[in-house]
Amino acid sequence: MSNPYGQQGGGPPYGWGGGQQQWGQGQQQAGGAPMGGQQAAYGYGAGAGTQQQFVQAVAGQGGGVPDVDKTRRMIGFALWALGVLVGALLLLIVFVVPALMSSKAGQIISTMGLAAVVAYIPVGLYLFVPWVIDRYDPEPWWALAGVFIWGACFATGVSGVINSVLGSLFGEMVGAAISAPIFEEATKGMAILGMVIFLRREFDGVVDGIIYATFAAIGFAATENIIYYTRGELAGQMGQLFVMRGVLTPWIHPLFTSMTGIGFGLAREHGAGWAKLVFPLVGYGAAVFLHAWWNGMLGLFGATAFVLNLVLGICMALAFFVIICVLVWRKGRTIRKFLEDEVLIGTITQEELELICSPVGRLTALFSWRGWTGRKFIRAGARLALHKWHTARAMKGQKLTISMDFIAPLRQELGRLRAEMASGARAR
Numbered sequence: 001m002s003n004p005y006g007q008q009g010g011g012p013p014y015g016w017g018g019g020q021q022q023w024g025q026g027q028q029q030a031g032g033a034p035m036g037g038q039q040a041a042y043g044y045g046a047g048a049g050t051q052q053q054f055v056q057a058v059a060g061q062g063g064g065v066p067d068v069d070k071t072r073r074m075i076g077f078a079l080w081a082l083g084v085l086v087g088a089l090l091l092l093i094v095f096v097v098p099a100l101m102s103s104k105a106g107q108i109i110s111t112m113g114l115a116a117v118v119a120y121i122p123v124g125l126y127l128f129v130p131w132v133i134d135r136y137d138p139e140p141w142w143a144l145a146g147v148f149i150w151g152a153c154f155a156t157g158v159s160g161v162i163n164s165v166l167g168s169l170f171g172e173m174v175g176a177a178i179s180a181p182i183f184e185e186a187t188k189g190m191a192i193l194g195m196v197i198f199l200r201r202e203f204d205g206v207v208d209g210i211i212y213a214t215f216a217a218i219g220f221a222a223t224e225n226i227i228y229y230t231r232g233e234l235a236g237q238m239g240q241l242f243v244m245r246g247v248l249t250p251w252i253h254p255l256f257t258s259m260t261g262i263g264f265g266l267a268r269e270h271g272a273g274w275a276k277l278v279f280p281l282v283g284y285g286a287a288v289f290l291h292a293w294w295n296g297m298l299g300l301f302g303a304t305a306f307v308l309n310l311v312l313g314i315c316m317a318l319a320f321f322v323i324i325c326v327l328v329w330r331k332g333r334t335i336r337k338f339l340e341d342e343v344l345i346g347t348i349t350q351e352e353l354e355l356i357c358s359p360v361g362r363l364t365a366l367f368s369w370r371g372w373t374g375r376k377f378i379r380a381g382a383r384l385a386l387h388k389w390h391t392a393r394a395m396k397g398q399k400l401t402i403s404m405d406f407i408a409p410l411r412q413e414l415g416r417l418r419a420e421m422a423s424g425a426r427a428r
Contacts (some may be wrong), residue, residue: 069201076198083190084149087157094161095227108230115229118238122246123222124135130214130254133324134207135359136332137382143202144215147191151219155187160227176298181256181291184220188253189260189284191216196264201406204386206265207327213261248310251317252294253295258320259286271393332357336386338392347411348381356381370421377417384410 099108127148131138142190162183167175174406192212195203201207225245232241263283267276297305336357342348355361357379365374387410391405 014302041272043232051346072198072200076194079198080146080150080194083154087150087154089154089159090161091153092129092208093222094157094164108234111233112226112230115226115233115238118229118242119222119225119246122250123218125213126218127251130324132210132323133328134211135328136335136357137204137379137386138362139202139208139211143195143199144212147195147212147216148219150191150194151216151221152223153219155184155191155216155220156223156259159187160224173296177292177296180295181288185260185287185291186283188213188216188220188257189280189287192257192261192264193280196268203264203268205269205331207324207331208263209261209263209268210258210324210327211261213257213259214254217257218250220257221250221253245305249313251320252313255313255320256287256291256294259290260284268390269393271390334389335382335385338388339381342381342384342411346413347384352377356375356385369424373417373421373424373426377414377421380410380413380417384414 096109096112099105099112102108127144131144146324159180163175163179166179192209195208195212203212228241228245229238232238260280260283263280263286266283267279270279294309297309336353339348339353339356343350343353355365355374358364362375362376365378366372370377384407387403387406391407394403
């Protein structure tokens with residue numbers, strides 16, 4: 001098998017110095033991950049820079065991959081919390097406070113409560129679709145919840161205020177066709193940008209960009225629908241609005257924002273300096289264009305444009321779902337490719353490789369003797385493969401990547417989880 005990383009200085013692959021006779025020795029430690037030594041490797045020895053500190057950290061924490069981005073994560077969480085708070089306050093000031101001050105406060109508030117129920121009941125179904133599609137390396141629930149809340153609070157609150165101000169100054173058409181696309185896609189896209197900057201180990205490529213964009217956009221649309229449904233119910237048209245927004249076009253916002261997610265995903269996969277700027281900007285531009293086209297056509301041509309938009313939107317959504325499925329399949333192939341050598345060196349077995357690469361591997365592990373630990377094992381294996389993939393791409397372009405530093409700890413994590421599963425099986 002060829003070495004996808006290449007070899008340094010004519011040495012053996014993957015930093016397993018000393019030839020094949022050392023493979024067996026390596027398997028004695030952490031399920032196949034050799035410890036210490038001065039191998040010139042991808043995740044080992046001097047080539048990894050901080051690998052020894054990682055090993056010590058793992059040992060000191062009793063297992064698990066150390067969080068080298070702790071400070072970055074804390075800053076990101078603080079900014080996220082501040083943004084959510086600001087967005088929630090703006091929503092209260094602009095939409096709730098005027099309702100409380102109205103002469104029909106009781107009716108409006110009760111209508112808003114009904115609208116919230118109608119808007120959020122289908123959200124579980126909407127979120128279930130991308131969750132099911134992303135099978136090979138699902139994003140952590142807390143990260144998905146974070147971008148969802150960001151879309152529901154910050155993006156809706158900030159863009160709602162801006163759209164209302166600009167719409168009142170320059171007309172409703174300007175607010176809908178110009179302001180809304182620019183600021184709504186920018187505020188939703190900030191959730192993806194935050195993942196890239198502050199939770200970079202949870203962001204691997206195009207699929208991740210689409211999933212995070214979808215969750216942020218669904219959060220945005222759910223809160224926005226409360227506003228629309230409230231106005232619709234007061235005018236006796238909530239049922240029509242629910243059919244139009246909640247049944248016929250629930251994937252419009254995810255479709256728009258996913259363009260931004262694809263841009264960030266391509267930048268992550270490409271790795272070049274120019275790509276980190278160009279791809280996200282092009283993706284954001286595509287999101288704004290599609291959003292402006294949708295809103296502008298409705299504003300200019302009304303019902304006729306809605307029928308045309310609906311047909312085109314459904315076709316685009318179906319094509320988009322097909323593309324997502326293809327990208328997820330590609331992600332599974334990538335994971336398999338970069339784990340095949342781990343079978344040879346003893347980090348995982350062939351059976352474990354098949355389990356990690358199975359679309360239902362997590363369910364299979366959960367309802368077998370492996371249990372929850374097995375689910376963690378599968379995630380660690382998928383993460384190892386993706387970090388090796390990013391490392392290979394970075395080395396091909398002669399660049400550094402943080403992904404390199406996670407390879408050794410993840411190999412150790414697999415060994416620790418295997419031992420935990422075996423101990424649990426013996427205890428039964």
